[in-house]
Amino acid sequence: MLRGLLSSSTTILSKPPHPETLLPIIQSHVDSSQPKCTTPMPSPYTSTLQTLLEPISDQNPPHLLSYAPLFQFLTAQNFLKLGQQIHAHMTIHGLQPSAFLGAKMVAMYASSGDLESAVTVFDKIKNPTSLLYNSIIRAYTNYGYPLKTIDIYCKMHCLGLKGDHFTFPFVLKSCTNVLDGWMGKCVHGQSLRFGMEFDAYLGTSLIDFYVKIGELRDANKMFDLMTVRAVSSWNALIAGYMKEGEIRVAEDLFGRMPRRNIVSWTAMISGYTQNGLAEEALSLFDEMLKEDSEVKPNWVTIMSVLPACAHSAALERGRRINEYVNRIGLESNTSVQTALIAMYAKCGSLVDARCCFNRIPENEKNLCAWNAMITAYASHGQGLESVSTFENMVRAAVYPDAITFTGLLSGCSHSGLVQIGLKYFNSMQTVYSVKPRHEHYACVVDLLGRAGRLVEAKEFIDKIPMQPGPSIWGALLAACRKSRNLEIAEMAANELFVLEPENSCNYILLSNMYAEAGMWKEVDKLRARLKCQGIKKNPGCSWIEINGKPHLFLSGDASHPQAKEIYNLMQALPEKIKAAGYTPNTSFVLHDISEEEKEHNLITHSEKLAIAFGLINTTPEVVLRITKNLRICGDCHTVIKFISKIYGREIVVRDVNRFHHFREGACSCGDYW
DNA sequence: CTAGGGTTAG
Known part of the structure; x- marks a missing residue:
């Protein structure tokens, strides 16, 4: 990539440019990277750049170290093309970057979206240092290549280079992302050997690591051992307990923490939402606005509280949060609008959901936004709208995923669009490369079953290339109710009684079917079974x-x-x-x-x-x-x-x-x- | 450098 760039700029390179000629070039690049800016170049940039360029033009050949602050500045300003120019300038003068300069250049390329050039620079450095390794580790982590990060860290370790507090948080995050518990624990051990046990960032990373690999006890132990705790250390632990459903413990930590920031509040709110405690989520959101004027809700906070409105179908509440979103200027956030689509749809207002969808500019409608809209139509029984939204999505070159198809298929199923649904199911793998999962097979069973085609549904289940789970048998059982087919219902129910013996719904559904058929003996038998197994049915x-x-x-x-x-x-x-x-x-x-x-x-x-x-x-x-x-x-x-x-x-x-x-x-x- | 995250069937 880098080589390509250099050869493509041969027009500039054929005659070695005098450093002073760089400024106009720089000027033009700044202009093109900021098309809306009418003034040629903001003056602070000009003067800073001039200062930074001076040593390069004064010395002949320029000193290697003069480039470092320049790259640092370009990294901060995200001026990729400028960085390439300066890099070219160095190459012309025959200057090989040192490890120190290499680290700056890696950071510059990485932060401007050109990971490939960052790697090329990294690979060319003869005597790497910890700093250089840190810069590439950071790049790989931020680009979402956890395995690469771990790989590079191993090389660093083999070279005998010491990791520091700019190494371990990233490496741990990568271990966390791939849930590599063994590697993470090794890294933990190595960090201790480098005397890092008092680092708050590392401590927080470790808490998060143990939380995510499901070892909450160890996460808590880390927390207890930490001498310096950051707010984030508390937040990570709170999120951990919320994830495990230990709401009381999370509440206790939240009550005890010396300082709270917006993440603390958001962690609590989303914890409540995810544990189905919508009322608690909503009242904590109100309490935050009322009592803690220091914290400002951001888009993540809004996305954590909206599902609570959706859960309790609290439309008015949702509307008020929508107004609040507009007041604090978050209405242009696509993710927020997507959460609003789902909220309005689940609160029963398809019209408002559609408005939110329309509010997202065409080029910003991403997979989640389309999925939310397709699902919204599906749940309201507007199967044809689901279908046309799906087609628009494909036309907009957004690739569907597994969730898209659950929405689309359920939309077809609710509207009785059997043929269309089957057509999409058959094309999902061949045309869209989305592998059908349990929920998709369940949708098809529902699609056929709801239309009364129970025998076909059963035959379909027999052909599924995986062990049918509760969702699939559940769809079949539910479909039997309408057609009053007891034979197939009993078969589906018996599968379900084995797969999920504590789920009362299956017993109730079958029992209701017996009752409708006047088979009271069978009803009594099922009721007795419920009672002796101590299964509680949830009241309507x-x-x-x-x-x-x-x-x-x-x-x-x-x-x-x-x-x-x-x-x-x-x-x-x-x-x-x-x-x-x-x-x-x-x-x-x-x-x-x-x-x-x-x-x-x-x-x-x-x-x-x-x-x-x-x-x-x-x-x-x-x-x-x-x-x-x-x-x-x-x-x-x-x-x-x-x-x-x-x-x-x-x-x-x-x-x-x-x-x-x-x-x-x-x-x-x-x-x- | 660390913590909180929208779209998922029956």
């Missing part, structure tokens, strides 16, 4: 957000202050709906009780309670947004369609799988779910 619940405040309802819940009003409304509802042509579908009750009782049982489903509450407490133009922790039941689905018609309401229901938009007596899913 729904919540609705009104004026930004969530209201939670359990199935059959009578504890609510407005319970009486709610039940009155629900009780009056069947008559109203029956007048509009509805028959309650009591097969969804699934207890061995009388028909009349069943009817009563139906009206206490949590999603109905939440909707009744919403009808009572909002004005007619408000869209009701309900979130349910399980799949919506068939009777509720029918009833909500009628409610949307009778009350003229728009109702959006998010269940565990997808969204249902009810309007004027119809649902966006077209009853295909």
Whole structure:
């Protein structure tokens, strides 16, 4: 590369340029690297450069050491082409860089994006020093070549060159990135031999290393042994405990640390989010804004808190954070907009999700952004939109990955686009070089199963070139419910009972199917099995957000202050709906009780309670947004369609799988779910 | 030089 560059600049090199002629060249390069700048060259650069160039032009031949500050300056300013010119200038004067100068040049090339030239310079240095090795180690680490970094470090070690506090943090980070526990521990040992046990940076790197390889105990031991702890040392340990779900310990550390910065707060917030504690994440975010005026949330903080809104479907909360994002000037950040897309989609507002997507400039729409939008359409049952978004993505020359295809295939599946879905599945490896994984096979099983093609789905599973996991059998079992195919359901369930014996959902699903078929003996058998294995089933619940405040309802819940009003409304509802042509579908009750009782049982489903509450407490133009922790039941689905018609309401229901938009007596899913 | 990170089916 470097050789190429030198020969390509022969027009300059054919006549050795006098150093003074460099300035105009430099000037032109600065101009081209900053196209928006109308002034020829910012004066501080000119004068600094002039000062730095003086010794080179005064001495003939120039002294080697005069180049060092020049390269350092160019590294800081990221003026690659200038660096090449100066490098050429040295070559013309027959100057071989020393190890010291070589280190500066490596840094200059590396920081300007030309790793290849950095390596070429490095390889040509005759008597390498620790400094030189540090510069190339740093380059390889930053470019994401951890194995190269480790390799180079081994060479350095063999040459007897001492590592220092600019060596070990990078080498450790590389060991961490490839999860090489053995190598990392060797490096740890070597660092101790060089007397580095009191270095705070190294200590933090070590904590992070032990955290990432899953040896939290050792991470904590490192922390305890450290005499000088940086804020980052605390942060690394907090992140470690959060990752292991040890929330109390993380909270204790956070409470005890002498100083906190934005990373500390973000680590806590994202820890809460990742452990499903959305409320805690949101309130800590508020507390941070209120109590610690020293810290300023950045894009990472925003990305950590948004999934909490998504998790609890807290749309108003999410909107307020969106306004905050605009206020602090983060709206141009692509990652933030991507997190907003997912948040709005999961909070039920596809329109807002699309706005965020549109806000990202075309050339900045990256893989994550496209994936977020494709998945958003999929979860709202807009399969065709998922497909066209995918096609636009390919047209924009962004290559799809495994996540793209899970979104695309699930979009096809939710919309009943069986042929299209199968076509994409068959092309994912051949056309797009994305190897199908478990989730993709599960999507195809879902695609076929949902369309009632259970036998094909089973045959498909038999042909999968890997051991089918719980997701694949789970998709088959869920699909059986609609077609009421007990034979295949039992087969799928028996696989699942072995693969994930503690997952209550599988027992419930099969039990419900038995109940629908009136096979109460089998229902009892399954219930007994649940009981004797001590498996807890998670109770159904729904919540609705009104004026930004969530209201939670359990199935059959009578504890609510407005319970009486709610039940009155629900009780009056069947008559109203029956007048509009509805028959309650009591097969969804699934207890061995009388028909009349069943009817009563139906009206206490949590999603109905939440909707009744919403009808009572909002004005007619408000869209009701309900979130349910399980799949919506068939009777509720029918009833909500009628409610949307009778009350003229728009109702959006998010269940565990997808969204249902009810309007004027119809649902966006077209009853295909 | 170290710590916090968006997109994933059923």
